[in-house]
Amino acid sequence: MDEIRVAVELANAAKFIDKLPQGLDTMVGEHGTQLSGGQKQRIAIARAILKDPRILLLDEATSALDAESERVVQEALDKIMVNRTTVIVAHRLSTVRNADMIAVIHRGKIVEKGSHLELVQNPEGAYSQLIKLQEVDSDSEHDNLDDQNKSETDKELASLSSKKISHRRSSSSRCHSKSQSFGLSPQTSDPPPEPMENEPEKTSKKPPKIPLRRLAYLNKPETPVLIFGSIAAIINGTIYPIFSILLSSMIKTFYEPPHKMISESKFWALMFVILGVVSFIGYPGRSYLFSVAGAKLIKRIRSLCFEKVINMEVGWFDRLENSSGAIGARLSADAASVRGLVGDALAQIVQDSSSAATDLVIAFASCWQLALIILALIPMQFMKGFSADAKLMYEEASQVANDAVGSIRTVASFCAEEKVMQLYRNKCEGPKKTGIKQGLISGIGFGVSFFSVFCMQAASFYAGARLVEAGKTNFADVFRVFFALTLAAVAVSQSSSFAPDSTKAKSSAISVFAILDRMSEIDPSDESGLTLEMVKGEIVIRHVSFRYPTRPDVEIFRDLCLTIHSGKTVALVGESGSGKSTVIQLLQRFYNPDSGWITLDGTKLHKFQLKWLRLQMGLVSQEPVLFNDTIRANIAYGKDGDATEAEILAASELANAHNFISGLHQGYDTTVGERGVQLSGGQKQRVAIARAIVKSPKILLLDEATSALDVESERAVQNALDRVMVNRTTVVVAHRLSTIKGADVIAVVKNGVIVEKGKHEKLINIKDGFYASLVALHMSSSN
Secondary structure, rough: HHHHHHHHHOOOOOOHHHHOOOOHOOOHHHOOOOOOOHHHHHHHHHHHHHHHEEEEEOOOOOOOOHHHHHHHHHHHHHOOOOOOOEEEOOOOHHOOOOOOEEEEEEEEEEEEEEEEHHHHOOOHHHHHHHHHHHHHHHHHOOOOOOOOOOOOOOEEEOOOEEEEEEEEOOOOOOOOOOOOEEEEEEEEOOOOOOOOOOOOOOOOEEEEEEEHHHHHOOOOHHHHHHHHHHHHHHHHHHHHHHHHHHHHHHHHHHOOOOOHHHHHHHHHHHHHHHHHHHHHHHHHHHHHHHHHHHHHHHHHHHHHHHHHHOOOOHHHHHHHOOOHHHHHEEEEEEEHHHHHHHHHHHHHHHHHHHHHHHHHHHHHHHHHHHHHHHHHOOOOOOOOOOOHHHHHHHHHHHHHHHHHHHHHHHHHOOHHHHHHHHHHHHHHHHHHHHHHHHHHHHHHHHHHHHHHHHHHHHHHHHHHHHHOOOOOOOHHHHHHHHHHHHHHHHHHHHHHHHHHHHHHHHHHHHHHHHHHHOOOOOOOOOOOEEOOOOOOOOOOEEEEEEOOOOOOOOOOOEEEEEEEOOOEEEEOOOOOOOOOHHHHHHHHOOOOOEEEEEEEEEHHHHHHHHHHHHEEEEEEOOOOOOOOOOOOHHHOOOOOOOOOOHHHHHHHHHOHHHHHHHHOOOOOOOOOOOOOOOOOOOHHHHHHHHHHHHHOOOEEEEEEOOOOOHHHHHHHHHHHHHHHHHEEEEEOOOOOHHHHHOOOOOEEEEEOOEEEEOOHHHHHOOOOOHHHHHHHHHHHOOO
């Protein structure tokens, strides 16, 4: 714990962690979605510091931090880099200018290398050109600041297809290695900017019992199939009772005179053949018909559940029990388990019920006295399953596997394979013990059952003999009763053997209906609500207070007020975790304010049709989320409906993505991999921007939209954004002051309220102002 505290302090993460009610024990959510980008970055840096590595790999390690955090974290990194071989990939010159060697990569080759002082000696060199490329951008940030010579210390190196690597050598060795991507914190979704705690919903209510009629209703379209399947099962059920009559009659035939025995044996042999033909037709028919009904039910349940899941409010996914692993298990395993109530198990139950009923009729018709005696002695054992607890444990194990596979680069980088395996084994330990316990109890139960069966047979033969002696029955009827009831017991036992599966199926049905019955608090599938023929984009936030549902004791906003005029650009700034991105989430109605209201063109957001409202907004996040599909499909994803090829190309051009896409071997048909892992951060960001542009939204929401881009790409993309921002209401969240300097209004968020707002020129001149201090920190960190 001492080592963890030191690492957390060095990574400048202790301050925000200590504010959390559970501190270091706070759950960060799937892929860290409960933390902001800067907070995740600091946790990842602390994790790397804790490892105390000989080789340190920093791939844009401070890109998601605000100026103050970057300065502190960079100082910490500088300390731990001493006597360590260090490879840095960065766009910000401040992080690499003191490196022992800087290598400039262009089109897969190192075109220049040396120290900073050596490289700037060649004014025509690639490094110097990169410096000049940013000078204009750097100079624009220095407006209204003291004239200081910072032209070489506040630069971000890059080109459209260039990366640079700096190599810091240890006191005893120099490293000349190729660049490697160091995935400290793979991220896959747009996170809430404040940490939230995953606490399962607490309830004292017992899980509801699921009536079979609800499942039957879901299977209603297959009613004809189930009816014919039941008829086949009933026919199959009569086969064993008829077999008992044939068998007892055949045994009796052997006690007849030879001439009569031959003629009767031919007849009964023919009956056996006919019975076999009926079985040959009946069993396949039963299995096929019930399989059709069961398979269609599974498909319907999965479709309905998935439709419900994707329409749940975002806060529902913040809870631990609704992680992707748990939901995936419900959609796959639970839906399949429900089939046990209407598939083969139901077919077997119908068949065995028919068999038992027919056997009882035969037995009582033959000799009711012996039938009563045998019935009293037949053991009936029904085993119950232990699936409920095991199901929850397997969902937890599934989540461990999901996280490990989804973050395999991090697992591999930290050599955590054994750690992950041990965690997975621990999650599977509970179901293993439950299975062993179930096996032991089942074995003892079945052993007792078979012991009782043999005792029953002994008693029934003795009772039969006494009844024959008393003239109450005869030889043939004794065997007929015995075989009929024995086969009835077998039929009932077969049905009872499905009891564990039925228990599991009922547990799964409860899980399935828990999803189907829950109403989304913010439902995008709800077609009710207002729509506007023309959206101006006038947004007003008044007296908004907000706490995340899973963290009700942490106040994010208190009396937040902000006006965003139509066609204007408002920039939100503040330290990491201050609540900037939460504003964007409230605008999209991912969450509803606890109090206060937000209006669009004078109408409160909750009165609009939710799907229509979100169609008016285009989002580009700090961590772009791409789907495992082609680049074309990812861009077209932004438009409701099919996007034309011309629209896709135009959006790519505006996002400065067309050139790099065209340079790929398969162009727009290139598959980006799971969560876009086949593309660089800048490439993913430009595809995400193109996806937002193709939507042609009235309101643009840019959450650190250019944070992953090099200077040349950032300028090109920013120019593209400037073009598409014309006559659109735009909300920008950014740490880089160059991206917000030209905003119509800059609002500084601190402690849940707006503490300052105005244009850059006004705010920079406020003595001891918060914005002015942020700019000063930004400048000093560049030094």
